[in-house]
Amino acid sequence: MVGHVRDTKGRSVVVVTGIGIVTSLGHTMADNWVALTAGASGIREITRFATDGLSTKIAGTVDDFEIEPLSAPGLAKAFATASITEAISQSGLGSRSSFPGPLFVATPPAEVEWPVRRQVYESARNGSPVSDARLKQAAREGAYRDMHALFLFGQVGEYLADRFGTLGQPISLSTACASGGTAIQLGVEAIRRGETDAALCVGTDGSVHPESLIRFSLLSALSTRNEPPEEAARPFAKDRDGFVMAEGSAALILESYDAAKARGAKILGVVRGCGERADDFHRTRSKPDGTPIIGAIRNALDDADVTPCQINYINAHGTSTPENDRMEYFSLANVFGEHLADTPISSNKSIVGHTLTAAGAIEAAFSLKTIETGTIPPTINYDIPDPEMPLDVVPNEKRDAQVDMVLSNSFGFGGQNVCLVLSAEPA
Amino acid sequence: MAHQTDEEIWITGIGLVSSLGEGPEDHWCRMGNGGNCEPVVDSETFAPYAVHPLADVDHSTQIPKRGDLRQMGPWQRLGTHTAGLALSDAGIAGDPACLDKIDMIIAADGGERDKDVDSAVLEKIGRRNDPEAFLNETLSTQLRPTLFLTQLPNLMAGNISIVHKVCGSSRTFMGEEMAGVSAAQVALKKMRHGQSELCLIGGAYNAERDDMQFVFELGHYLWPGEFEPLWERQKKGGGIVTGSVGAFLVLESRSHATARGARAYARLSEVLADRCNRAPGAAAENARRQIDELDSSLEAGPLAVLSGACGAEPITSEERAFLESLSNRGLDVSIRAIGSMLGHSVEAQFLSGLALAAIAISKKQLFGPVAGSDAEKPYDGETDRILVTSWGHWRGEGMALVEAAH
Numbered sequence: 112m113v114g115h116v117r118d119t120k121g122r123s124v125v126v127v128t129g130i131g132i133v134t135s136l137g138h139t140m141a142d143n144w145v146a147l148t149a150g151a152s153g154i155r156e157i158t159r160f161a162t163d164g165l166s167t168k169i170a171g172t173v174d175d176f177e178i179e180p181l182s183a184p185g186l187a188k189a190f191a192t193a194s195i196t197e198a199i200s201q202s203g204l205g206s207r208s209s210f211p212g213p214l215f216v217a218t219p220p221a222e223v224e225w226p227v228r229r230q231v232y233e234s235a236r237n238g239s240p241v242s243d244a245r246l247k248q249a250a251r252e253g254a255y256r257d258m259h260a261l262f263l264f265g266q267v268g269e270y271l272a273d274r275f276g277t278l279g280q281p282i283s284l285s286t287a288c289a290s291g292g293t294a295i296q297l298g299v300e301a302i303r304r305g306e307t308d309a310a311l312c313v314g315t316d317g318s319v320h321p322e323s324l325i326r327f328s329l330l331s332a333l334s335t336r337n338e339p340p341e342e343a344a345r346p347f348a349k350d351r352d353g354f355v356m357a358e359g360s361a362a363l364i365l366e367s368y369d370a371a372k373a374r375g376a377k378i379l380g381v382v383r384g385c386g387e388r389a390d391d392f393h394r395t396r397s398k399p400d401g402t403p404i405i406g407a408i409r410n411a412l413d414d415a416d417v418t419p420c421q422i423n424y425i426n427a428h429g430t431s432t433p434e435n436d437r438m439e440y441f442s443l444a445n446v447f448g449e450h451l452a453d454t455p456i457s458s459n460k461s462i463v464g465h466t467l468t469a470a471g472a473i474e475a476a477f478s479l480k481t482i483e484t485g486t487i488p489p490t491i492n493y494d495i496p497d498p499e500m501p502l503d504v505v506p507n508e509k510r511d512a513q514v515d516m517v518l519s520n521s522f523g524f525g526g527q528n529v530c531l532v533l534s535a536e537p538a
Numbered sequence: 539m540a541h542q543t544d545e546e547i548w549i550t551g552i553g554l555v556s557s558l559g560e561g562p563e564d565h566w567c568r569m570g571n572g573g574n575c576e577p578v579v580d581s582e583t584f585a586p587y588a589v590h591p592l593a594d595v596d597h598s599t600q601i602p603k604r605g606d607l608r609q610m611g612p613w614q615r616l617g618t619h620t621a622g623l624a625l626s627d628a629g630i631a632g633d634p635a636c637l638d639k640i641d642m643i644i645a646a647d648g649g650e651r652d653k654d655v656d657s658a659v660l661e662k663i664g665r666r667n668d669p670e671a672f673l674n675e676t677l678s679t680q681l682r683p684t685l686f687l688t689q690l691p692n693l694m695a696g697n698i699s700i701v702h703k704v705c706g707s708s709r710t711f712m713g714e715e716m717a718g719v720s721a722a723q724v725a726l727k728k729m730r731h732g733q734s735e736l737c738l739i740g741g742a743y744n745a746e747r748d749d750m751q752f753v754f755e756l757g758h759y760l761w762p763g764e765f766e767p768l769w770e771r772q773k774k775g776g777g778i779v780t781g782s783v784g785a786f787l788v789l790e791s792r793s794h795a796t797a798r799g800a801r802a803y804a805r806l807s808e809v810l811a812d813r814c815n816r817a818p819g820a821a822a823e824n825a826r827r828q829i830d831e832l833d834s835s836l837e838a839g840p841l842a843v844l845s846g847a848c849g850a851e852p853i854t855s856e857e858r859a860f861l862e863s864l865s866n867r868g869l870d871v872s873i874r875a876i877g878s879m880l881g882h883s884v885e886a887q888f889l890s891g892l893a894l895a896a897i898a899i900s901k902k903q904l905f906g907p908v909a910g911s912d913a914e915k916p917y918d919g920e921t922d923r924i925l926v927t928s929w930g931h932w933r934g935e936g937m938a939l940v941e942a943a944h
Contacts, residue, residue: 259757
């Protein structure tokens with residue numbers, strides 16, 4: 112009955128009516144999907160800055176946006192603007208300057224970047240010998256007001272709220288690599304509370320710059336397999352050696368099923384359930400017994416009111432670090448038991464790289480496309496299976512299959528885990 | 539249908555650390571008790587900029603493992619410490635049943651940069667013909683490998699999970715002052731709709747940082763002169779004096795609190811947030827709409843206001859004029875500027891306002907006016923409701939109503 116469709120827990124059903132995506136593979140879902148299903152990697156040698164002396168010289172950068180001055184928040188805004196424009200256009204909801212719902216945006220932390228810091232420092236008229244004092248003095252004497260706003264954490268969200276006319280105060284958030292999932296979860300909760308019929312959920316990241324690359328390198332998190340770049344990300348393979356930083360954005364238009372039906376919108380899929388669970392073990396390592404990840408998966412399945420057997424594809428977090436992939440396998444095996452061997456699981460990061468703050472949203476977008484097309488994108492570079500992880504990773508070649516229920520995993524550096532259950536439209 | 543409960547949402551735990559001390563009683567004694575509030579100011583360390591420095595705090599009382607302390611910078615320690623105070627105050631520290639399900643929302647910025655490495659780059663890079671390679675080499679060899687973990691915004695929540703075993707949900711909101719407003723607002727909405735019955739919300743700000751002062755000064759926001767209370771800076775161009783503050787609250791549904799015999803400081807009745815482009819009068823227009831929304835709960839009469847005004851102009855004057863205009867609605871306002879008492883604490887500003895409001899309501903008395911300013915008038919009546927505001931220094935307008943619990 113139109114007007115009162117509820118899920119098994121009596122809540123509004125939350126559907127997706129628009130998707131937009133930007134990655135190193137392309138600037139639209141159509142371009143992304145061709146490359147993703149072909150297994151055509153977007154990982155390449157970094158040309159944005161000199162990589163002299165760095166152990167990692169590759170990334171999945173998005174290089175064809177002109178930003179002046181070049182900055183991570185500038186790129187994050189540009190990618191998000193493109194993905195939101197595509198999503199709104201597909202959904203037909205509102206207009207390009209007036210979106211009838213709130214904005215939840217997963218955005219990377221911002222910091223004054225080196226070119227600006229250096230420019231301010233060198234502009235000091237009477238340079239104090241102490242560099243901190245000199246920076247502040249030069250800042251006060253100079254005309255850098257735009258730089259102040261650019262490097263605020265709220266900048267990306269505020270810009271997008273202005274640009275697309277979203278309602279109310281935007282929420283900017285970070286749960287590290289789970290951020291995109293958290294943005295979607297916040298939108299789902301708002302619709303379930305009945306406070307809005309629609310929400311704009313976005314993840315965006317343009318953080319490939321020297322300092323961020325070096326920070327991840329110093330934690331030994333990155334692949335150093337620079338040659339050839341497209342073979343560096345190898346989730347679940349025995350010889351995986353770290354993740355590859357990447358950039359991009361995805362935007363999802365969430366609506367209540369009732370509102371989407373009432374306006375005759377095409378429904379691309381359902382966000383059936385969300386689950387989360389925080390890890391209390393260590394800053395960079397998962398709890399050895401897997402309980403936080405297991406808890407997040409179980410909470411998502413419970414929220415969606417489905418059993419593991421109903422899941423017919425897993426979109427893995429699959430970063431290609433030795434630790435993540437091992438713990439993801441271990442936790443999935445715990446929840447899925449024997450059913451895991453029969454459940455295809457693939458990692459988009461093998462092709463796109465790890466888009467960090469945007470990853471959860473990008474992978475939700477690809478999961479929905481998998482449901483729509485019946486094509487499972489492959490895990491590439493899977494030449495040497497890890498015998499510890501007997502998984503059907505859809506190795507190297509895409510596969511056609513009927514997929515109507517997907518588990519999408521996102522595990523954040525720092526212990527925040529978010530899992531989503533996405534499904535086909537209810538009949 | 540979406541189910542909204544009429545149940546009160548209580549504030550059952552407060553963690554508050556600032557230049558004035560640690561915990562509700564310290565703050566009450568320094569700010570209330572019938573006298574004036576005497577702010578604590580350090581005018582030397584960051585001259586010409588004054589800051590409200592963090593009081594002497596023994597972090598080992600809340601973060602007992604030395605290994606944990608070493609893994610954090612000052613900002614994360616302050617937040618993790620203050621979160622522990624709030625959990626203890628609520629009586630749920632070490633209670634696995636509660637910690638396992640508590641929903642945490644943190645308002646965060648990032649952790650401290652390494653000043654020495656930054657200086658090493660800045661002082662030499664201009665004279666190099668290979669500046670990019672020099673930057674790579676210096677950062678790669680001189681940055682402490684685990685420094686990044688002290689800088690990531692979501693790692694404050696991560697540390698709180700590790701140290702205090704907070705394991706339900708964990709979300710980190712960003713966006714300066716509005717991160718704190720949104721943390722409170724989302725928690726309240728979740729609780730009202732039965733999506734949560736127990737939340738930990740909070741934030742921390744370390745004002746004793748050159749890197750943060752630098753960001754403010756790019757926009758010429760700081761007050762560069764001798765310290766004066768916030769309202770006194772208005773007629774001299776305005777400016778922010780930052781303060782180190784950790785502010786955490788445990789929010790709990792009345793039934794959950796009652797079932798475990800917890801007492802309430804106050805109830806969080808409403809949190810509202812909006813934004814504008816800061817055209818003259820636009821922020822006040824948002825605040826007027828927020829007051830309209832609260833109208834049915836705001837009977838005419840005396841109204842205490844804890845203003846989170848940052849001190850920068852013209853936004854501080856716009857907020858003050860708006861608050862004074864509430865007399866047109868029969869609201870006789872007595873204003874206290876949090877920024878005069880604790881300093882401006884950005885992400886923690888609104889949350890410290892909620893904490894202070896809850897303390898004052900539990901004492902049934904408002905804090906004294908700040909010393910050295912005649913803009914704040916004494917308030918003698920019994921305090922059973924407080925309006926809390928926080929307008930971002932750049933964007934966003936937040937408002938809350940805190941009332942006596944029943």
